[in-house]
Amino acid sequence: MKILVLTSSFPRFSGDYQGNFIFHLARGQVETGNTVLVVCPHIPGTRFRETMEGVEVVRFPYFYPYCLERLSSGTGMYSALRHSLLAWFQLPLFVLCQFLMVRRITREQNTDIIHSHWIVPQGLMGGLCHRLFRIPHITTIHGTDMNLVKTSRVLRIACRFIVRNSAAVTVNSAFMKKQLESVVPGITTEIHTIPMGVDPAAFRTGTDPEDQKKTHDENIILNVGRLIDWKGTACLVAAMPEVLSRFPSTKLVIIGTGPQEETLRQQVRNLHLEKHVEFAGTVSDMAMKRWYQAADVFVLPSLVESGKTEGLGVVLLEAMASGCPVIGSSVGGIPDIITDGKTGLLVPERDSHSLAKSIIAVLSDPELRRLLTVNGYERVCRQFAWETITGRFSSVYRQILNPKGGIQPPAFQTGFSGINPSLFDEKRRLVKSKKILAVLEDVPDLPLAACRTLEVGCSTGFNTIFLADRCQVCTGIDIDGPALRFARDRGHPRTHFVLGDAMNLPFPDNRFDVVICNHVYEHVPDYGRLMDEIFRTLRPGGVCYFAAGNKYSLIEGHYHLPFLSWIPKSAAHIYLRVTGRGSEYYENHLSYPALCRLVHSFTMTDYTLKVIRNPARFGAEDMIRSGSILSKIPEWFLQRVRILIPTFIFILKKPMR
Numbered sequence: 001m002k003i004l005v006l007t008s009s010f011p012r013f014s015g016d017y018q019g020n021f022i023f024h025l026a027r028g029q030v031e032t033g034n035t036v037l038v039v040c041p042h043i044p045g046t047r048f049r050e051t052m053e054g055v056e057v058v059r060f061p062y063f064y065p066y067c068l069e070r071l072s073s074g075t076g077m078y079s080a081l082r083h084s085l086l087a088w089f090q091l092p093l094f095v096l097c098q099f100l101m102v103r104r105i106t107r108e109q110n111t112d113i114i115h116s117h118w119i120v121p122q123g124l125m126g127g128l129c130h131r132l133f134r135i136p137h138i139t140t141i142h143g144t145d146m147n148l149v150k151t152s153r154v155l156r157i158a159c160r161f162i163v164r165n166s167a168a169v170t171v172n173s174a175f176m177k178k179q180l181e182s183v184v185p186g187i188t189t190e191i192h193t194i195p196m197g198v199d200p201a202a203f204r205t206g207t208d209p210e211d212q213k214k215t216h217d218e219n220i221i222l223n224v225g226r227l228i229d230w231k232g233t234a235c236l237v238a239a240m241p242e243v244l245s246r247f248p249s250t251k252l253v254i255i256g257t258g259p260q261e262e263t264l265r266q267q268v269r270n271l272h273l274e275k276h277v278e279f280a281g282t283v284s285d286m287a288m289k290r291w292y293q294a295a296d297v298f299v300l301p302s303l304v305e306s307g308k309t310e311g312l313g314v315v316l317l318e319a320m321a322s323g324c325p326v327i328g329s330s331v332g333g334i335p336d337i338i339t340d341g342k343t344g345l346l347v348p349e350r351d352s353h354s355l356a357k358s359i360i361a362v363l364s365d366p367e368l369r370r371l372l373t374v375n376g377y378e379r380v381c382r383q384f385a386w387e388t389i390t391g392r393f394s395s396v397y398r399q400i401l402n403p404k405g406g407i408q409p410p411a412f413q414t415g416f417s418g419i420n421p422s423l424f425d426e427k428r429r430l431v432k433s434k435k436i437l438a439v440l441e442d443v444p445d446l447p448l449a450a451c452r453t454l455e456v457g458c459s460t461g462f463n464t465i466f467l468a469d470r471c472q473v474c475t476g477i478d479i480d481g482p483a484l485r486f487a488r489d490r491g492h493p494r495t496h497f498v499l500g501d502a503m504n505l506p507f508p509d510n511r512f513d514v515v516i517c518n519h520v521y522e523h524v525p526d527y528g529r530l531m532d533e534i535f536r537t538l539r540p541g542g543v544c545y546f547a548a549g550n551k552y553s554l555i556e557g558h559y560h561l562p563f564l565s566w567i568p569k570s571a572a573h574i575y576l577r578v579t580g581r582g583s584e585y586y587e588n589h590l591s592y593p594a595l596c597r598l599v600h601s602f603t604m605t606d607y608t609l610k611v612i613r614n615p616a617r618f619g620a621e622d623m624i625r626s627g628s629i630l631s632k633i634p635e636w637f638l639q640r641v642r643i644l645i646p647t648f649i650f651i652l653k654k655p656m657r
Contacts, residue, residue, distance in 0.1 A: 001034045001397060004111045004135075006102065006122040008077045010040040010059075014052060017285050021196045021314065022117055023055065028390030030054040031481040037109070039101055041072035041094060060101040062094040078144055095121050102129055111135055113397055116166075119145040119159055127165035136400045139166045142196070143311020143333070146179050150307050156183055163189050167400040170194045170393070172312040173333025192396055195312050195336065197389035200381050201417075201424060201486045203289055203321040219250040219363050222295035222324070224288070224315045227258030230308045232301035232329060234260070235352050237267050237277065242356035244276060247363050253291060255280045292322035296369075297362045300328040303349040310334055316344070317384050320376035325369050327358050337384075343376045381421035382581075387482060392583070417459055417483035420558070424486065429462035434619035436463060436516060436545055437470060439607055442618070443543055443651055451513035456502050456534065457520030461487025461495070464516075468494040471514070477502065503529040510539040518547045519557070519647075522587040527598060535601050535654060544652040546599065551589035553646040558587060565589040592643055595650075602652035609639070611649055 005026055009019030019040075026036045030053070042048060042059040044067045050057050063069045070080050070087040071094050080087040102125060105111070114137045116126030123139040130137035139162055149155040163169055163184050170192045171177045177191050221243070225231045233254060240252055254264070254277065261279065268277045283291070292298070298319035302310035310332035317337060319326050326344040328334040338344035345362065347354045362369055382388070417423045440448060451471050455464045458476025460483045468474040469492075477498045478484055487497050500506050502524055515534050521527040534544055549557045549565070556564035559581045564572055572585035590598060611618045 001029075001401070002109060002112045003029055003034055003036045003397070004102070004105060004109075004114045005036060005038045005117070006098070006114065006126055007038060007040050007117040008072065008122060009117075010038055010057065011052070012043050012046045015285055017288070020285075023052065024197065024199065024386045025390060025393065026055045027053050027481075028386050029394065032390065032394060034394075037105065037111075039098065039105065041098070042066065042069060043072045044069055058101065058105070060097045062097040063090050078148060091121075095125070098122075098125055099128070106133055106135060112401060113138065115140065115393075116162075118142060119149055119162055120155060123162040123166070124158055127162040130165045130167075136167045137165060138168045138170065138396060138400065139163070140170045140172075140194075141176060141180060142172060143176060146176060146183070146311070147308040149183060150179070160184050163187060168192060168396050170396065172196055173336045175309075175331075175333045175336070176311050192392070193336075194389060194392045194396070195317075195333075195384060196314055197384045197386040198314065198317045198321050198380060199386050199482060200321040200377070200421065201482060203292060203318060203323075217249065219247050219296045220291075220294055221250065221252045221359060222255070222291055222298045222319070223252065223300070224255045224291075224298075224318075225300070227254070227256055227260040227264060229260060230303055230305035230310075231258075231260075232303040232349065233264055234267060235301045235303065235350055235355060236299055237264060237271065237273065238352040239356035239359065240273055240276060241271060242353065243359050243363075244273075246360050250276060250363070252277045253280055253295070254278065255283055255288065255291060257281055288318075289322065292319050292324055295319070295322075295324045297359060298324045298326045299355070299359065300326070300334065301347070301349070301355055302329050302331055302334065304331050313337055317380055320344070320380045323373050323377060325362050325372035326376060327355070327362065329355075337379075339375075339379075342371075343379045344372055378421060385417075387417065387480075395583070417480050417486075423460045423483065426462060429460070430466060431619065432518065433463045433466035435611070436518065436547075437467065438618040438620075439611065439649060439651065440514065440543070440545060442607075446514070446543055448514070452511065453514040453516065454505075454507070454512040454537065455516040455518070456505070456530070457517065457523065458487065458497065459483045461490060461497060463518065464495055464497070465490060465492045467516070468492045475507075475512075477505065503533060505533045505537050507537045509536050510542075511537045513539055513542050515542070515544040517544060519549055521546075521598070522549050522589050525588075527588065527590070531598055531601070538654045540654055540656045542654050544602065544650075544654075546650040546652050548595050548648045548650070549587075549589050550644070550646055550648060551591045551594070552643055553589075554644060555646070556587075556589075557646060559585075592645075592648060595648060599650060599652050602654060605651040605653070607649040607651055608642075608645060608647070612645075 007022045011018055011020050011023050026038055029036050037056045039058050042061040046059055048059050070084050071077050071090055114126045114129055114135050116122040116139045119141055126137045129135055149159050166189055168190050171180055172195045174193055177193055181187055223233060223236055227233060243250055268274060300313050300316055312333035316326050316328055328338050328344060328346060329349040330346040331349050338346055340346040345358045347358050422428055448470050453467055453471040453474045455476045458464045458478050459480060461476050464474050464476035473494050475496045476487060477500045479501060481499060484497050484499055503526055515538050517534060521530055524530050538544060551565050555562055561579060564575060569585060576582040576585050611620045
């Protein structure tokens with residue numbers, strides 16, 4: 001699928017915070033196999049054309065000399081229009097240059113879909129291109145654009161034109177959906193509520209969300225955002241005296257700039273809070289992450305002002321991903337993120353007393369703090385990780401291009417790490433690594449220290465890195481890009497990580513002495529091809545460690561739902577959605593007899609019962625506890641109920657020529 005993305009905000013360089021959510025979304029589509037070209041305005045000092053991690057970027061100039069381009073510089077287009085007459089003069093030139101660039105690209109390339117971010121001017125441009133060139137068009141509304149539309153009759157008319165010329169519209173919260181429906185009454189275009197996301201791994205420094213705290217003596221309250229009236233920062237400052245009466249050693253750190261800064265500084269002086277409030281201004285991406293990790297509580301006290309309010313609150317997601325408990329006001333899209341008392345605390349807007357009470361509650365109650373931290377982190381990983389958000393946009397794209405065929409999930413579940421935070425849990429992953437090693441060490445005549453090892457479906461790389469200390473060299477391959485980036489960042493001198501397809505391994509025949517295939521077969525569209533590729537790349541006499549989930553496990557191993565793998569795929573999709581565990585069920589499990597047929601090309605030794613009978617020896621405490629009743633069940637009985645054992649462990653040996 002070829003996707004043309006129109007946006008007025010995009011990172012100037014790798015790691016830039018400006019428009020980085022657009023970049024993450026585009027990169028996610030590239031990682032699922034789509035081609036993405038982003039058209040954005042030129043910013044002085046940036047390249048006119050480049051490729052950023054697989055995303056092709058074209059920046060169109062709209063004024064000369066380039067150093068005077070105002071609409072794409074600073075804090076965004078809408079801010080530039082409020083503060084610069086030159087920006088208003090450049091606006092028609094901006095629209096004309098963007099149209100000419102889009103026209104040229106659509107002529108040169110066979111674009112399948114145009115995705116416009118923000119109603120104006122990108123949505124207008126995308127709607128016009130749909131009308132003129134009949135290219136399917138989707139519009140994404142982020143919040144600031146809707147605030148602007150509500151202030152102008154002309155923009156409301158433009159919004160109706162854009163919606164009518166969009167095959168679908170996405171909004172970032174239920175609140176924003178209601179706002180759109182009020183501006184475009186009787187709307188018939190399908191509206192999808194899809195928030196922007198975060199990359200939890202980018203904010204994570206420990207194996208447990210609480211591990212990231214604390215290296216300072218004072219309590220830190222953090223607030224991040226533009227210093228404008230509807231962000232409610234003044235209410236947070238007003239709450240500080242009450243907080244300080246209970247916790248004198250507390251500091252409020254405010255990150256951001258804006259027109260309200262001097263007013264807020266004066267409020268701080270009036271309340272004699274100079275020693276307890278720090279205005280940090282604009283900070284780098286790395287500094288922002290350090291503040292998130294240092295904070296004891298994050299507060300977003302947004303309010304409704306002249307119809308303007310918080311569309312979603314991505315900074316809340318970033319704080320939750322960093323292991324920081326959050327408090328927000330119950331306005332706009334904030335309740336879409338915070339479930340009061342579970343993933344954070346909600347307070348009424350403009351109520352500094354209630355806000356102070358909630359801050360005090362978090363600072364004074366370690367159990368509440370841990371509950372909010374753990375639940376918040378799990379919610380971000382499950383519902384707001386970029387892999388999940390990318391998948392939801394992909395579903396919209398497929399529905400637009402194939403409206404009569406229904407929405408078919410893609411062949412691969414490319415972002416599994418985004419909905420499964422346990423893959424980043426080093427302690428849990430090392431338990432599995434030790435089990436793999438123990439089984440391999442039990443295999444006769446297998447000199448691990450001299451073996452070239454491949455892990456198929458290595459994900460976050462914990463097994464690969466662990467085995468690298470015991471093997472000659474260890475290679476990991478996976479199709480999950482974010483998980484591989486995490487693995488590469490951890491690194492090991494004898495490891496090598498490859499982004500690739502397990503059904504088409506990019507390695508020569510007879511390359512490896514050992515292959516690890518740990519709960520991978522159920523995630524690929526064609527497990528027969530997977531096993532053929534493992535057979536091909538394994539040397540004659542080589543060994544494959546093969547751990548496989550059982551179709552007839554009473555509790556499905558990935559989503560922990562009863563009988564999920566037993567039922568038809570269409571029913572499984574509904575089961576996941578109803579329980580809130582996911583949207584599509586990708587896994588394809590086999591029964592024990594079917595697994596035996598799958599590995600028929602190998603000489604198979606079933607280690608399952610041996611491991612169950614000796615969990616301490618094989619490091620299988622994750623499967624069964626040593627000394628438990630289950631570990632003492634007679635082997636003859638286990639043989640008869642083998643069909644219900646959740647996980648099978650086979651050692652597969654490739655026959656000699």
